[in-house]
Amino acid sequence: MKVLFVSAEVAPYSKTGGLGDVASALPGALERMGHELTVVSPMYRRVSDGAHRLHDVYPEIPIPAIGARFDAILADDGRNWFVDYPPYFGREGIYRNDGDEHSRFLLLTHAALELCRRRGWSPDIVHVNDWHTGFMPLFLRSIYGSDPLFARAQSVFTIHNLGYQGVFGSHIVDDLALGSSRYLLHQEHLRAGRVSFMEHALIYSDAITTVSPTYAYEIQTPEHGFGLDAMLRHRSRDVFGILNGIDPEVWNPSSDPYLPSPYSASELEGKHANKAALLARARIDPDQGFLTVGIVTRLSAQKGIEIALRPLARRLDAGHIRLVVLGSGERRYEEAFGWLAAAFPGRAHFQNGYDESMAHLIEGGADVFLMPSLYEPSGLNQMYSLAYGTPPIVRRTGGLADSVTHYDPARGEGTGFVFDHYSEGGVGWALDQALTLFQNKAQWQILQRNGMAEDNSWERRALEYDRIYRRVTGEEQP
Incomplete structure (x- = not known):
């Protein structure tokens, strides 16, 4: 399958925590299974600091919905693409409390799809992560819903931490560029003056995963649901818990370059x-x-x-x-x-x-x-x-x-x-x-x-994601 994987951070280019590790290791494991991956993340200042070999492949790609243009930069690995838009991503750090934080990640979401258009690359799965890309499932059903390139695309949304939901005031509605599809927003919450990125991902994604089976259960309870437990219970048939994995190429005591003395289970x-x-x-x-x-x-x-x-x-x-x-x-x-x-x-x-x-x-x-x-x-x-x-x-x-x-x-x-x-x-x-x-x-x-x-290992976890991909595309029965 062709999998478009979009994340706010991807190690080693950008990382503040586990999301960056997942966005690096899981696509790699899926590729080794035979899937074709395109991974899209922002071109933060730290990405362009000269430590990585990058190639400006597609300059000036337009995003008609929001009237912006970005450059698409490709890493040497042929899998990782970066959205180069200095007004948003040329600042210090990854996450900020600036007034346009929502706009930064809306642009990332649009840009991932516009990159597919420029390449003529039609994904079977659009896999997005955490609140930053939460509007992707809705965009696929609205702004990009009539484009044949995305006709077969099914969306998978992964919750890495439900505590961060991307909740903003209703003043951002115009920035969503939904036009006549604005009615698809959660109207009750809109009237209450708020718009949640994650909430709309939970409403419109074809499958919802989170990063462990126990957490998948916990977030459907009032104690750990952060106000979204009722919505998650409503969609419980589509909620799956898959543990994250580790990369044995990086975390292996027998070959770890940071250890003065390698060791193994047989030689402790x-x-x-x-x-x-x-x-x-x-x-x-x-x-x-x-x-x-x-x-x-x-x-x-x-x-x-x-x-x-x-x-x-x-x-x-x-x-x-x-x-x-x-x-x-x-x-x-x-x-x-x-x-x-x-x-x-x-x-x-x-x-x-x-x-x-x-x-x-x-x-x-x-x-x-x-x-x-x-x-x-x-x-x-x-x-x-x-x-x-x-x-x-x-x-x-x-x-x-x-x-x-x-x-x-x-x-x-x-x-x-x-x-x-x-x-x-x-x-x-x-x-x-x-x-x-x-x-x-x-x-x-x-x-x-x-x-x-x-x-x-991620190889083991990737098998579980593969099953979900096949489920939402109809290749495997629920």
């Missing part, structure tokens, strides 16, 4: 050398007898930071653990981790920001990886941790519940430590479970190898 000795390197880099006491807890995260309320701080502080104070944290985000959490590092020198380290080499070293050198999330649509770091023999400590929610099972020493089954209650007590219980098992090296190695045996 290298992990000790990586732990030594991590402790040295973090300026932490080199004694490897202590459980080293690693965290790599965006510092936000969603990530469960508030229920982790006191349990970590107590165990640092008792001398039971060592802690290495890499991340940035809300100032209150940056300050809290900064305080921990200052209060426990030689036991705790906090690096504010993101560093790819440090992220890999934490995965390869820490003993456990902590993810106490309030909610977690899919999560990737717990899967990296499994692959690296670094048992995850997670709360049972979303993709964490689908990818990590609690270890049972009696049966030697399980891949990590899982707690249910969103509380300091839950985090403390899970840390103590890990501390106890850590003293039994034979059991610990069973746990490590269990995780390293898990198949979280």
Whole structure:
């Protein structure tokens, strides 16, 4: 099939989180299955900084609906296309709070379809991601609905995080350029003065996917539905949960260039050398007898930071653990981790920001990886941790519940430590479970190898997307 894949970010060109990784790895896996992919994302300033080989293929492509023109830039891989429109994408950063944020991503949506027109390329599937491209399914039924090029195109919309919906005031209606199709907007909400990108994707897409089976269930409940649970329940037959995957070319302890000592499930000795390197880099006491807890995260309320701080502080104070944290985000959490590092020198380290080499070293050198999330649509770091023999400590929610099972020493089954209650007590219980098992090296190695045996590859996930593509195009029965 021909698949048009549109995303606000695509790694390694542009990335702030998991969406960028998915938009890179999933199309690659689909290509290896035999599908023909065109991936479209914005030409942000960071994309054009000279680090990537790019080719200006189609200059001055018009977008009649909004009266703009853009250049279509192709990467060397022949799959990734970029929408070059400096007034919108030449600014610093990827996401902004500018007054025209909605217009930036409406232009991306139009441009993806106009690129297809210029190439004469007729997609079978138009796969769009998160609120930024949420109006694509409606555009296919309205503005572009009479174009034979898109006559067979079916739309698939993936929710990566329902908490970000792209809600704007009703003043943006003219910018949608719907003309006589304006009646297709959610009229009740329009009268209430708001327009939601994601809401319209849920109404008009042919299939809705999200990034784990548990999250697909959770978002249909009032607790996690962010006001869209009723709409999602109404469309429940078309809602599918597919875990994200990881790229073993990038996340593989036996070939990771960021690790000083490669290792595998059959030869775990290298992990000790990586732990030594991590402790040295973090300026932490080199004694490897202590459980080293690693965290790599965006510092936000969603990530469960508030229920982790006191349990970590107590165990640092008792001398039971060592802690290495890499991340940035809300100032209150940056300050809290900064305080921990200052209060426990030689036991705790906090690096504010993101560093790819440090992220890999934490995965390869820490003993456990902590993810106490309030909610977690899919999560990737717990899967990296499994692959690296670094048992995850997670709360049972979303993709964490689908990818990590609690270890049972009696049966030697399980891949990590899982707690249910969103509380300091839950985090403390899970840390103590890990501390106890850590003293039994034979059991610990069973746990490590269990995780390293898990198949979280994108090849496996791509098969599930392929089934959905075939379902919506009528090639496979529901």
